[in-house]
Amino acid sequence: MQTTLKRRETMHRLCGKGLEIFNEKGYYNTSLDDILQELSLSKGAFYHHFKSKEDYFINIVQNLIVQKVYALLIEPLDTNENPIPVIVESLENALEPGKKNEMAYGFMLNDFLTEFNKRNEEISGYLKNIISVWEVNLVAVLKRGKVDGHIARHIDCEGAATYIIASYLGMRSLMTDSTNRQLKYQYIQQLKQYFKSISATQITA
Amino acid sequence: MQTTLKRRETMHRLCGKGLEIFNEKGYYNTSLDDILQELSLSKGAFYHHFKSKEDYFINIVQNLIVQKVYALLIEPLDTNENPIPVIVESLENALEPGKKNEMAYGFMLNDFLTEFNKRNEEISGYLKNIISVWEVNLVAVLKRGKVDGHIARHIDCEGAATYIIASYLGMRSLMTDSTNRQLKYQYIQQLKQYFKSISATQITA
DNA sequence: AAACAAACCGACTTATGGGTCGGTCAAATG
DNA sequence: CATTTGACCGACCCATAAGTCGGTTTGTTT
Structure with a gap:
């Protein structure tokens, strides 16, 4: 038809x-x-x-945004390798503004989360849900990292996942200009530093 | 009069x-x-x-918000002690919703930064300025930490400051409810973990 | 071709909210 | 006491933007 x-x-x-x-x-x-x-x-x-602007946006969230977050931040976690470089790479990639004038999807989440936080509980809920799925997957991959000997035993995986997500979301507030390579570089470097501290192999500082 | x-x-x-x-x-x-x-x-x-709503808010930013950020996040840095616990304590304190139904000032910055980012360049500028002053002070205190032997020599202080600020701002997007002690605890724990990794004294994992 | 329905049009309604303006009242001034 | 000035009032103006609705066009069905 x-x-x-x-x-x-x-x-x-x-x-x-x-x-x-x-x-x-x-x-x-x-x-x-x-x-x-x-x-x-x-x-x-x-x-x-x-039926409304709200309905419209929910549609956008549940289709486009969910899909993009999955593709950029969640699916890449699904490997059997050492999770640390995998996570770093996914974040690095998500902060990258798309190759051919695509959007910088890495920025959307923090922006929308903040915008709807105090104004629309329903949309807010959908967005938080996305974060929550991401977190669950991060925790899972970190825990597997423990089993596989890549991540130190004493690490609190839930806490680590929260911390990773927070720093990622927070970068958005600093990177006004989505093409700021300096900030992105600093972020990735320090993230790696943090990961060194939770990895099982002792630091060779 | x-x-x-x-x-x-x-x-x-x-x-x-x-x-x-x-x-x-x-x-x-x-x-x-x-x-x-x-x-x-x-x-x-x-x-x-x-003279306008905008003028009004700029007044609020330049007086109340600046003042509060100084008091909570910048002035505490002005000591000669090991900077690491000082920074941790200031962040912990800033995330705390005020004792007697005061506001959770730790949340304001990320919210307003995001809200004005795409809508009002002038106000945005004032807010970014506050962050920038904070950053400068963090960098200074971290550098002093190097000299005093508290922080490892190879650490990029600018990067570390950026990373600390990003994680702090990002916590706001996760902590919808400002009284979420669980999230706050996780954040502080991981922050300490990160600090261990940049400290001069070797980790006793 | 007739009949029907889906896609689309755009003027209109309605609510909101920033900003204006002529005015009142009370305190300071002389 | 007369006059001025600063603090404040609230009805009004006007721009914006979500949502409505009666109508037109386009495609499908019989």
Whole structure:
């Protein structure tokens, strides 16, 4: 059926452009007209597909953002290698603004989390959920690291995961300019330093 | 003159309550009427003292927030002791919601930084400036730590300061509920772990 | 081709919230 | 006591933006 395809395609275009602009300017600072104008669509078209701006954004979160976080931060953890370089690499990669003018997905989470934290509990919940899944996976991979002898026995994996996530999210507030290589480099260096301190092999300082 | 005193007092009340509510609900999600109603003041009174909402908030930043950040995060660094426990203690303290229903100042910075990042360059600038002063002081105290033999020689102090700040700011996104002792505990523990890795005395793992 | 439905249009409604302005009242000034 | 000035009042103005709705176009079905 062509009509169903048309529906999908328009919704897809709306979500893609929406994420792009929300990410750029923030959710509450972006009007639907801002997005609609970019796509040459009307209010009518929008409300034909989504029941509200909120519903629209939830759609974006549950599809695009979840998907991207999985791809960038969670799936890479699924190996049997030493988890430490794997985690470092995934974070490094997530902070990288996409190769061909893609978005810097590494930034989205902290921005949206903060924006919705005090304003919309439902959306806030979805976002926290993403973090929570990420955390669970980090904990799992760290624990496996213990078993495999890569991570020191006495380390609190839950605490370590929290700490890793916090430092990652916090980098966003410092990196106004997403292309700041200096800050990114510093972050990765210190992260490695931290990892050395929780690794099983003694430091050769 | 009594009138001048009256002026000061009203402005002071406005700024205090403003910070409280902005911190609770966010700047853009708080209307002037929200604040004015709490203080039983009118629009007229407000605009008699401040030329705009923006001007008002800049006032709050430059007075109240700057002052609090200095008191909580910067001044404590000014000792000759081993910087590591000093820094840890200051962060621990800053994450603590004030004893008698004061605000959790540790949270404000990340929230406001993110909120203004894409919306108001001027306010953004003032906030980043605060972070920058903090960073400078952290770097200084870390460097002194090297000289005094508390911190390992090979450590990049600028990078370490950045990393400390990032993890601190990022905790805010995780601690929705400012009284979450579990998360705070985890954070402090891992922070100490990190500090062990940059300290001059070898780890006794 | 007729009938129907889905996709889309855009003017309109409504609520919100920053900012204005003419005015009141009380304290300071002379 | 008369006048001025600073603090404050609150109705009003106006821009923005979410959401509505009656209508048009386009595609599908019979």
